[in-house]
Amino acid sequence: MIIAKTYSPKEAEEKWYSYWLQHNFFRSVPDEREPYTIVIPPPNVTGVLHMGHMLNNTIQDVLIRRARMKGKNACWVPGTDHASIATEAKVVAMLKERGINKKDITREEFLKYAWEWKEKYGGIILEQLKKLGASCDWERTKFTMDEDMSEAVIDYFVRLHKQGLIYRGVRMVNWDPQGNTAVSDEEVIRKEVNQKLYYIKYFFSPQDGNASSLSDLPTSGLSDFLTVATTRPETIMADAAICVNPNDERYLHLHGKSVFIPLINREIPVILDDYVTMDFGTGCLKVTPAHDLNDYALGQKHNLPIIDILNDDGTLNEKAQILVGEDRFAARKKIAVLLEEAGALAKTEDYTSQIGFSERTNAVIEPKLSMQWFCKMQEMAKPALEYVLNGEVKLIPEKFINTYRHWMENVRDWNISRQLWWGQQIPAYYLPNGEYVVAKTKEEALAIANETYHSPLTINDLRQEDDVLDTWFSSGLWPISVFDGVRNPDNAEINYYYPTNDLVTAPEILFFWVARMIMSGHELRGQKPFSNVYLTGIVRDKLGRKMSKQLGNSPDPIELMGKYGADGVRVGMLLCSPAGNDLMFDESYCEQGRNFANKIWNAFKLIQGWAVDENLTNTNQIAIEWFDSRFNQALAQIEDDFKQYRLSEALMATYKLVWDDYCAWYLEMVKPVYKPNAEKQSIDAETYAATINFFQNILKVLHPFMPFLTEELWHDELFGERAELDCCIVAQLPAIGEINTQLVSEIEIIQQIVAQVRNTRNTKQLSPKEALPLAVRANSAIDYIKYQPIIKHLGNINELTLVTEAIGGAVNFIAGTDEFYIALNIEIDVAAEKERLEKERDYLIGFLKAVNAKLSNERFMANAKPEIIQNELKKKADAEARLKIVEDALRGLAG
């Protein structure tokens, strides 16, 4: 095959992805091999691929491909979650476009439309993952609302309810008036907002001229009102009391009094509680139990009435008496005017505070009392925390253990009901007597009801709870339910694949999702769901801003892959992604990835231009042995990096192995001298075979990072005939072989010599084509005759001689502890040379002084480990040898 000058990824990507699919390489079924399992963090079914997904799924694919190449039965389960709020919003919007109002259709009709929407758009993100090369077992694709998945959710709900871990109750929830549903604490995003603080006067007697109902109005000298500071004047109609701190001396006169709410003149008591901060606002707090979490608690404590003045959509209801029907924010503006007119507004101040917004609709969250379903967290959190603390579940990096612990120790009950239709409808059935029964089906519920209450009810007497379950309630079962382990806890698949191995996700959902999977894993199987949780960072732009649609600073992954190739983008993502740290993404990383692909491509092209000449003997034995050792060294390094989940380092080690060791050194060492009129360059059989073998091994190591390019090259005829199933994707990684460390370190010296020769050419402006003579005065045991061919070839040296005396007037340098001379026909700048040598000498003297200081320090000799002392002795010997050379050279210059 004659190949192009640059690698063009597009055809290779399409060709090999479908080849892999066609030959079922992604498919996993239980067998006798060790399993390696990853479940994908199911992306939101409404989602499209963004850079966060790219990062996350690149990492998973690297891990799964590597496991496959290590002989494991690798299974990567893909899928999506149903994202109740987001999807319902999309469907409502779709209906609106068709002129349909959600309110006018039944639940069943709505769900039909929702499924229609899901079938049409729900698979987009999974298709995009294929472009990236994701080697998921697509036959296992799951959706959290698939029939079996939903059944698992219902089973789990019934089970938890039976154990008393789920209850129904009135609680203050985060109400999203736009989405018309409660959302969990985790779905509320707090933001700093500029607001106004309104100072409102509450008078001791009614303001409209009616007689005071108080017999003991404050005596003269005291004002006839108190002032309360609030950011929410529209809720005064819901006030149940005014609270002051009992220790606040300013308000001693208020104890036992009551005041009137402005505009509506409802009388409320002044209560005492040290909950009130004396130095905030005026020190008087209006207590509105229906509309503030803390006030609710205070209200409970003091037995205050709850007056809810808001409708679900955020408008004021008739209990407000005034401004009925107005939106809460419109009402705020209007009431300020009314208060002003009534003389009840003392002043307003600018004020910033944290306000909660709905993650899905961005509406301001309204604390609202309502009947909801809750999952008790404390009992479930305890064992889930243990898994992480005792290391059964490892968090990578470890710093997240603290965060996790903090959450799990301060956990609050989880509101699992959502006032939506898209999701699993809660299996609770209300009876005419006001009680309810939880059961898997309506029929079962009926049976239970009739048994419990001895009442001959019929199926139509039961009414199912309207609410659906939080999406996280179903994704919390993901690692179990994808293997049908909830409904059939002893099936072959769950027994084989569970617990899974690695989970790759974002720290933002450590609690939302990861913790809940650990809880459900413990609850259902008494086992962890996974062994390692690799937490990725947030993808930011190079200015450090989070990538977002609004800012428009996120590149389109599909376009990026078009520009740099999927392999290039994969490499680009990994190059800048240390575990757990945010990554400052920049396209230039993908460029580096693309360049790397091209480098490999061209190395391949070079070898393609060679042909074996059986008459030639192998003159490259040293180079071959050396690269073999370097390869094994790198392999060990990469293995270690993977063990520690240092993927970017593993990639960099691979990058350097290929670019530096293989291309820049090895290939240059063995490359035949160019013969202009030959179609192919002649090379001996042994070198050719070794070089190709190395290349094939390199393709294997590269494959998890760059699957397409490696598969493309793997099938070239250069490697001989390949059987249909002989693919790089299922090739087995080479085992780590022997490493000749002496050879490696001697070649390091040779590399230094070559670099010095090249540097000499550069500084003396000599052409690389001009061959130079090199003389060595060896102090070390290195056999330079052995390395002569390499030095000559790489340094373009015409003659290498061994000498025993320094050569005056020659350019000289030191490598290791040996001296080298290049005799040139040009004048040496004696002054500059002297300066250079003196600098070197001074450095060595200083260095020796430090080493000697250590060695003559009794406490060092007494405390340091023996190998450290050995090292210092070696440092001393080496430095002394070098110093001697430098001093000799200086004497030579003087003489």
Add this chain to the structure above:
RNA sequence: GGGAGUUUAGCUCAGCUGGUUCAGAGCAUCUGCCUUACAAGCAGAGGGUCACUGGUUCGAACCCAGUAACUCCCA
């Protein structure tokens, strides 16, 4: 307000149990090269007060205390 984390070259990051000629890598930069695999390249070079102050130690980028800046989580 409470908690966690980060700070090392222009940028992104390594630096493991305090000790290797320890201050590193990649990218970027500069200089010279269109040298028959690759200019998406080759050869070479420069670049640092390890945030700051103090302490522990024979020895500190690393351990301890304090300070500053930034980031995240929770209220």
